[in-house]
Amino acid sequence: MGAARPLLGGARPRPGTAVDVAGGAARRRDARRLVLGAAGRRPGLLRRLLGPGRRPGAGAGHRLPAPAALDRGRRPAGRVRAGRRAGARPRRPGGVRPGRRPADRGDRQRGVERPLRPARRRAAPPRGGHRRRPPGHRDLRDHRLGPPPLLPGRPAVTGPLHGLRVLELATGVAGPYAGRLLAMLGATVVKAEPPGGDPARELPVDGGPQHAPSPVFVHLNAGKRLVGRDVLPAALGWADVVLDDGPPVDGPLVDGPPVDGPLVVTVTSGLATDEELLVQAASGLLAVSVDDDGVPHRFPGWQSQYLAGAYAAAAALAGLARGAAGARVSWLGALLTAYEAQGAGLLYTASSDRPDDPDEARRNAGHLARTFPSGVFACADGQVIPGTVRAEDWLRQCAVYGRPDLPYDERFVWAHRWRNRHLLAAELRPWYAARTRAEIFRAALDAGWAAAMVLTARDALTDPHLAGRGFLAPLAGATGGRVAARPWRSPRLPEGVPVRLAEPGGDAAWFRPDHPRPAAAPRPPELAGLRVLELTLAWAGPLTGRFLGTLGADVVRVEVGNRPDGWRTRHRWHELGVPVPDGVDPQECTWDASAQFNSLNRGKRGISVDLATPAGADVFRDLVAVADVLVVNMTHDVLVKRGVAEDVRRQVERGLVVVTMPALGATGPYRSMAGYGMLTEGMGGFAARYGAPAEPAAVSPVYYPDAVAGVHGVLAVLAALAGRARHGRGDWLDLSQQETLWLQLGEGLVLASREGRNPARLGDAEPGVPSSGVVATRDGHVAFVDRRPGSTATPETVAGWAAGSSTAEVLTRLRAEGVAAEAVADLRRRYADGTLRTAGLVEEVDHPVAGRRAYLTPPVRLAGDPLPPARPAPLFDQHTDEVLAEWLGYDPGRIRTLRAAEAVGTRPRQPRRRSTSAAGRGHGR
Structure with missing residues (x-):
């Protein structure tokens, strides 16, 4: 790999790139806005993400140096991590002491949370990867993050279902x-x-x-x-x-x-049929599990x-x-x-008044728009997956690349990056090729950038x-x-x-x-009226809470206005095709019409509590004290950062069941990895086996690990409740989404x-079958499995004649020859023709903002009956007063005081109104 060199930083912007532009406040403001949505309008955030230096876009010839904190993993000499050191003299008026650099604007005193901390400033790893720890090593800090130990005198460890x-x-x-x-x-x-x-x-x-x-x-x-x-x-x-x-x-x-x-x-x-490939086709999974060219791929x-x-x-x-x-x-x-993330949007569109409107389909796709860098990049000893999910991910990875010019290169700003992804990939491939998986992954962890390794079974x-x-x-x-x-x-x-x-x-x-x-x-208690508190985001945790809600539990979801769930995609009222409420400006935004959020949060109540405020944290402690279950699906240390971990821990002995479900678990050296589906696919063995056989690895567009972790979270809660019903004590289960996918x-x-070998990547083939695959027809795709010995119906021969035939014709011919086959189904068509309704796989629910829409139902029938229909997903802050009164007995005056202090009841702020010229330029890719 050549001579040793710094992992991070060191590169200078090339002449002629957008970072060298000159000219006026308007142009500088536009450059900031083009970088990444809201982040581009927040220069303070950009300074924290891209490191020290002059403000972004500050005139001709401006250069953003590589962040010193990332360049070698150390803070500059004399820099204070948080606040003033004990005994240090106060700063002098008008500046700082000679030789000292002021702390970042967001820094606080040690021990107090810094909500917008951009990176974990750990020492850089030695060349060749992270520091090796022996198997079984346990970090001394893990006791704060994982399950508490059993107290002396407790019975032997047998599992909550012992005796079943x-x-x-x-x-x-x-x-x-x-x-x-x-x-x-x-x-x-x-x-x-x-x-x-x-x-x-x-x-x-x-x-x-x-x-x-x-x-x-x-x-x-x-x-x-x-x-x-x-x-x-x-x-x-x-x-x-x-x-x-x-x-x-x-x-x-x-x-x-x-x-x-x-x-x-x-x-x-x-x-x-009981052929795996054909079930995947008939379910509609293969219609959304496609590559950039629209080619379906079997899971x-x-x-x-x-x-x-x-x-x-x-x-x-x-x-x-x-x-x-x-x-x-x-x-x-x-x-x-x-694939409920995609399915929710497809059903929202199919059940709307405009099922064939492409704008309706685009809006209902929500956050699932394409981003880049993404997918799989080859590196020195395998593959890695760069994530660009959050606004800051692009800025942080540019800092890791040592390319502070990239965020201001007009080819790669948010509006154009996907269109120019091949140019950007060509710029980045040499950097990846010169580094190992462990080097890249450790650098990403240190920088707070969402990235992952592609792990094989042998790894x-x-x-x-x-x-x-x-x-x-x-x-x-x-x-x-x-x-x-x-x-x-x-x-x-x-x-x-x-x-x-x-x-x-x-x-x-x-x-x-x-x-x-x-x-x-052991058996769980009847869930009707059981109190479940949910501190979750996105998909996995909300799925756990929703299933418990269908069983009768009172599930209360905790949100906060200044950090809304990313799945609460905002929409302007005039775009929704629904009546605009009286007194509401049609140009204003609502966070209550997202197909994904409203699908995954049916059957719950929603409250707004800001745990970052002392009074809000106290409200949360009171809620935990009366809850039966707490489901947490955020970062591994969110309870510690909010200062409530010990309060939660004490409630476990009282009988509280806690399930935390970060991407890689609450303990272990990789626990700080961001929890996004495509990253977990890499770390959980899925990417190494997904995709065409000729590819080294691939990721799906489905965010599948969330669906897997969600149902395993349900199982963990119900098992712990069964154990509590027997011995009267609660439990704390640390669930790893990576490990549920490996399972x-x-x-x-x-x-x-x-055998000492990895499973082969089979593409669309069924293992051990003479011939199988997915072929394109004139109007769709067909999956087939041919178990006849000596069959000549290879994927290549079937594809040759199927391309000029309709899907119906291909199915008829294959089945007549004794070959099992299914069309690759489309969820919207299956909804329109009534197939899903007949099978009881969808329900229609009236939502106060979105109207009557179709949603997937849980795939469970008890005593032959589907689980009961759910109430609609909550509006933001809809039930705050109601829950605080019912669960905690707070009187109206106390609730008004908490609202005035913005400890409860905060809502997302309306975005800044775009000017006519800005709106005309557009932001589509």
């Missing part, structure tokens, strides 16, 4: 994954395999060499007891829950008389089945809470939730972050290797214990279905640990 008996009749992926999750949480899961064994024992990961049993089977069935079907029907009387993939819940489970008692959870594909592995299994595990606990006799989950319904086996969190465990019993242990950390969950896989039928002698139960089975790709970890 689960009988698993399901085979394949979905049902067994549900069983594996319940076993991770302490349940006793007995798998009764059919004669010949579960077919998953032979399931190929990628068609390459693998030892028996299949890594898929090992991953899904480690930690269970394995018996044969001869234990039936006595085992049905033993079980509290039965996991099945056979007939509906009202039909017989096995030959013989029906048995009353256990909750039966049935999980099926929901279609006439790797068995994602429809994994996601359905996670919902099935949550449905089991929800059914126990309800006292239901049965529950049903479909792969198809689960997969619809995988995960030696990754210090996953090792420090104890995510992987050794396998014992029928096979060796390593397997995922669990994606949650909690003092009530065992750590560092090998996971056992029995031989076929190896637990038959152990299993005694007539053995008396030592104690009642749904866990067969790759087993393969890498046993």
Whole structure:
């Protein structure tokens, strides 16, 4: 890689770039505005992000030097980190002491939060990557951020579901994954395999060499007891829950008389086929999982089945809470939730008065507009994923590149960057190619820039972050290797214990279905009226809260006016096509019409509390003191920064259940990575297996890790509530979104640990199938799976004749030849033709701003019925007074005082009105 050189900084702007422009206050103001939306109009923010120097755009020949704090990871000599040092003399009027540099405008005294801190100023890593820590290392500060330790005298660690008996009749992926999750949480899961064994024992990961049993089977069935079907029907009387993939819940489970008692959870594909590729096509996922050229790409592995299994595990606990006799989950319904970010916008448009209006579709797409730099960049030893999600991400990465000129290059300002992305990529590729993944990732963490590494399964086996969190465990019993242990950390969950896989039928002698139960089975309480406090953003955490709301919980979402959720996309009233309320200027903005926000926050109440103010933090403490559940989906240290972490911790012993769900968990050396879906795809093994086989890696446009983490968050809450119902104490579960994604790709970890190789990237092919893929037709795309031995219907030959035929013609011909095929569905068309309504997969809800719109429903049926319709998502600050009075007993006078102090009730400010000339120039890309 050549001689050593600074990672960050050092480059000077090139002559002739926009940073050298001269001329007038108006031009300088326009340059700031072009950089990045609102950030371009905030020179103070730009100074903090781009480092010291003259103000941005301050005249001819102006140069922005590389930030000293980032250049070598150290503050300039004499600089004070926050406030004055103890004993230092006060500043002299008119300036600062000689040789001293004033602290940044946003700095505060040590120990007091600095809300707009741009970067974590840690020492630069040594050349070659971050500092190595031994496996199992625990940061001394982790006790403030992760779950609290158990107090002396508490019972042995067994898991919140200890004592729950689960009988698993399901085979394949979905049902067994549900069983594996319940076993991770302490349940006793007995798998009764059919004669010949579960077919998953032979399931190929990628068609390459693998030892028996299949890594898929090992991953899904480690930690269970394995018996044969001869234990039936006595085992049905033993079980509290039965996991099945056979007939509906009202039909017989096995030959013989029906048995009353256990909750039966049935999980099926929901279609006439059980081919993974075809379910992905029929669900509409492939219509949104496309590259820049519009080519669909299959999700790797068995994602429809994994996601359905996670919902099935949550449905089991929800059914126990309800006292239901049965529950049903479909792969198809689960997969619809995988792309709810896009699906919400598609359904909003389809159910509007203007379903064919492109402007309506563009508005409803919300925050999902394209940004750059993004995607996958090759580096010296693999690939990395630069994120440009927040306004400051572009500025921070330019500082890391040592290119302070780039934000002012007119080719790469917000309005033009996507159009010129190939030019920008050419500028940046040499910088990436000269550095390793670890160097780039550590520099991004230090700078506060959202970026990630692309980790393979083999990388995960030696990754210090996953090792420090104890995510992987050794396998014992029928096979060796390593397997995922669990994606949650909690003092009530065992750590560092090998996971056992029995031989076929190896637990038959152990299993005694007539053995008396030592104690009642744990089950969550009825959720009606249960108080859930939600401190979340975007998708994963809100999905957890919404599901709890559909079960009857009183979910209260906490927001603040000066930092609204980015998914509350603002819209001007005159653009919405709905009546403008009396007294409202049509040019004003509303934050209450976003398709994504309104979809994910149905069934909740919304309050505005500013935790950055002392009085607002006190209100939050009071809310926590009366809540049953707290769901936190923000940065790993948000509770510490707000000064409420210890208050929350004390409430756990009282009975509070806390689930935190940052991207990489609350502990470990990578915990400060920003939590965005495309970054988690890289860190969670998805990007390494997604995309065309010829590509080194790719990311999807779907933000899929949020959907995965959200349902695993539901499961964590319900399990902890079941444990609380038994022993009376709360729990604190630290969920890692990275680890939940690895769980749904866990067969790759087993393969890498046993075979020493990574799973192959299969593109659209089904593993172990002679021929399969996705082909373009004259009016769409068709997915097909051909299991006929010796078939000549290769993807290339099918694509050759399908291109000139309609989708209907291609389907007819393939099916006539005995090939399974499905059209790549479009969600808007499926809504328009009534298919989704008939299947109970959508509901229509009246919203006070957006009107009556369609939304996806949870893919769970309890006792044969869908979960009840939800009330609309809350308006900003809609329920503040109501909740403070109901939950806390605050009187109107106290609430008025809090509002006057802006501790509660703050709302987003209206944006500055654009001039006619500025509006005419436009900001589209």
